[in-house]
Amino acid sequence: MKKIIPLLSFISALFILTGFSDGDRSFSIDKVDIQAQIDTDGTIHVQELFQYTFDGSFQGMTRAIKSNAQNFHAYLVDEQADDASIATDGLEQLEIELDEEQYKIYTSSENETKQVLYSYDIVGSVTKYTDVADLTYTFFDSSNETDLHDVSIHLYTPAEAVTENTFFFLHAKEKPAVESYDGGIHYSYDFVSADQSYDFRLIFPADQLTAQPVDENKEMKSSILTEEQLLQEKYKNLDKNLNMMAPVLLIFIFLSVIIGVIMLWNHPNRYKGTKNKEALIQLMEKNDPLFVKYVANNTRLSGEDFIAGLFSLHQRGLVSIGELPSDTITSSRTPFRFTWIGTTKKLSESDQFLKEWLFTKEDEQGEYFSLESLEAPENYEELLPDQQKIVRDKMEALKIQFEHWRKLVKEQPSFQKLKSSYRPFLAFSFVDIVLTGLFVIYFYYQDVLPVASQYVVSAILTIVAVSTVAFKSNKILLAIYYLTVTIMCLFLTFTTGTWALLAFILVAGTLSLVLPSYQWNDDVKELRYAIKTAKRLFSTNQYPTGTTPEEAETKMQYAILLGYGNMFAKQLGSFADSYASLGHFPLLKNPVSAASAFDPSIYLIASSSAVMMGADSQGGGTSGGGAAGGGGGAGAF
Incomplete structure (x- = not known):
């Protein structure tokens, strides 16, 4: 059966051009003759004559046999032989080595033509029923290292007779002529491609296997012949039946x-509204930072988005942003603190949980949270195992708390039903x-x-x-x-x-x-286009910096959330100094440093910190015939 996988065929073609080529050496198999005699106990006695031509120096050749092979021997044939039916007496026996299913035959060769005779027995490949014996086999598969030329195969049943109850089938589209004479079945190929497998099936009377017990106590002749008739019809019309679907x-x-x-x-998600940049920017900045981040992430929240939650609290006047006193800083970065200044009444469940989760410290200014407390250690790999475990346990606890907060956020009415299934896509x-x-x-x-x-x-x-x-x-x-x-x-x-x-x-x-498998609500679709516009303006340093420090700090927050904090910080330039001098605007005091402080990769809760998590966690933890057994490839080394 010819199965061509394009990649394998291409690789094989590299060898086919010159037989086998390995730098300055190559070899070809010019002739193969196989004589196979089935014994009364079902054992197949095989002799194979291979004729090789070597160009360059080789240590030997290989022969793979994937069935249960026994008594494998290799002999050097000094005098030119016509076929494999020669006696092994007097022939030089060669050293062999078995490597799984492949035999290595050692005989040095250099710029010469050489014949080698292989002799072996195949056990367990013939299935005996009450009425017939069944052999499905192949002497070669697609693992040959080179093409084979002038291949002849001769099969003999135990009775060495081809009767009206002997049937032979080749499993291939293109079949050679099959002849019956001298009590055997004979067929040959002028050329056998290295990437092809040539299966056959031989059916003969079961009473010829006098020394083999019945494998399956049932009659199979009729069903096998029917199966093979259908299979041969498929081979005959294979191209026609498959190609007839091409026009369809x-x-x-x-x-x-x-x-x-x-x-x-015509998809509903195609935005057809206003393209005015100023209007779109105003639209985005009127929306809550957490909601903007949620929409920008296609209705997902990741670990780093706790920052969006903090900015949301800030823009709603519930927290103020400041810097930790210099004498309390333990990080190489200048971390920010968020101090709770609002009321705790009428808070949403998500806001209430965020407050209880993060705002656990208190000083004269009130309850606060510092970014420094969530920073991942810079020298994690240098920590002692116990210290690493403390970090990992903290990280796991943060993930559990974040998951709960995320669930509460997504349960808010404003975060639900932002998109619906696009029915034409479902139908398509x-x-x-x-x-x-x-x-x-x-x-x-x-x-x-x-x-x-x-x-x-x-x-x-x-x-x-x-x-x-x-x-x-x-x-x-x-x-x-x-x-x-x-x-x-x-x-x-x-x-x-x-x-x-x-x-x-x-x-x-x-x-x-x-x-797209879904369609956004009209308001969300407009917001998504506004976010897309903002990203484009941030990336080209064209996003407006604002006319007041309040506006500039708000824009800085959106730049950080959308991943353009450093670019916008550089765009602010000298404006930041003048803005910062007008009041308490910590994000504008040193915008480049501020953008770096909110880099999500430095925090334990952010998804990118998961790389650190695994730093030290390595280790721990058909009827009768069926598929053809048989030989594998042939090659040299």
Whole structure:
């Protein structure tokens, strides 16, 4: 059965050009003759004659046998032999070494042609039923290091007779002529590609295996012949059956692209409102910092977003921002403190929890929280194990508290129902999921694959497809689904139709992952565009700095939250000094230092600190025939 995986074929082609090439040396296999005699106990006695031509210096050759091989021997043939049916008496026996399933045969060769005879027995590959014996086998698989030329194979049953009850089938699209004479079955190939596998199936009367007990007490002749008849019909029409779907797939590819482009162009998330930069900036700055961060993160909150919560409290007049006294600073950075100045009445649950969680210290100014208390140690890897454990325990406790706060924030009415499912996307993805699954299943049933694989593929695709649809085409599940079908396609016979199927999967998968699966509410959609505009202005140093220190400090907070604190700090430049002199505006006193102080990567609670968490946590913790057994590849070293 010829299975071509493009990458493997490409790699193999690098060797095929000159047989095998390794720098300044190469070799080729010019002739192979195989004589296989089945004994009455089911053992297959095999002799193989290989003729090698070496260009350069080699230590020996290899022969892989993936069945249960016994009594493997290798002999150097001094005089030119025509076939493998020669006696081993008088031949020089070569040193061999078994490495898992591969035999290494040692015989030095340099710029010469050499014949080597292999002799071995195969045990357990013949299945005996009450009426017939069944051998499904291959002498070569796709692991050959080079192409084989002038290959002849001769099979003999125990009776050394080919009768009307002897049946032989080749599992390949292109079959050589098969002849029956001298009591055996004979066929040959002028050329055997290194990346091809040539399976065959031999059926003969069970009474010839007089020394082998019955493996399965049932009659199988009829079912085997029916199975093989269907399989041979598949081989005969393989290209036709697979390629006939190519035009259909191309039509669906065209329709998918057209529909996908239309959906992208007309998607409700496309902003069509005002593009006035000043109006958009005002819109963003009128929104609560925590809500802005939540929307900017696609309705997610990460560990670093506790900073947005603090800025939210500040803009609502519940906390003031200041700096810790210099004599209390233990960090190399200048940390800020947030002092509670507001009332505790009518606080939301999330605000109340944030206060109880963070504002645990108190001085003459009131209850306060310092950023320094959440900083990750700069020299974590140099700490003693006990000290590292203290840090990790603190980090775990912070994560638990943050998760509770995040849950309370998301339960607020203003943070809910910001977007809804986009029904056209659900319909589009559903159709593509169903079509993709049906196409893959069709190809599996038309290809020359084991019946079991067809059932397994159908079951897997059904389960993954139903799960994906049930979860409203979740993007992660969609990615898993299309990855699954792509992997499954790699086991198909590659034809024009198969390439068309892969192209359809690529288009359908890409569109399903690119198309937004939800639509934002109108107000949120406008805010998202405002945030996008603000980011663009921050990144190009065009964001307005404000005309008052209050405005500048507010803008500095949004710059920090959106990840542009350092850029905006540099943009403020000398304005910051003049603003800071007009009152208590700690973020403007040294804006570059302020931006660095709010860098989320330095805090234990931020997601980026998880890298430190793992710094020291390493360690701890079909009928009868079935798939063909047989030989592997041949090569040299």
